[in-house]
Amino acid sequence: MKVGDLVTYNSEQHWAEGLNIVGLVVDVGMFAGNKDVKVLWNSRRDAWANNTYKSEHLEVISASR
Numbered sequence: 001m002k003v004g005d006l007v008t009y010n011s012e013q014h015w016a017e018g019l020n021i022v023g024l025v026v027d028v029g030m031f032a033g034n035k036d037v038k039v040l041w042n043s044r045r046d047a048w049a050n051n052t053y054k055s056e057h058l059e060v061i062s063a064s065r
Helices: none
Strands: 004-007 025-033 035-041 052-053 056-064
Touching: none
Parallel strands: none
Antiparallel strands: 004 025, 004 056, 025 035, 035 052
């Protein structure tokens, strides 16, 4: 996973099924809570907040070049 990739929650995140949530990876590194990516989401009320996640909970749907 790298900056610019489009991501969504992977199939193990059952609560997100059918929501069509897409995010843009804006930073990659080590963050609090053992998280390693910051994602800007398209459909969250707090989408402009920098949200950190574990990349193991996400899947790339369109890789950046």
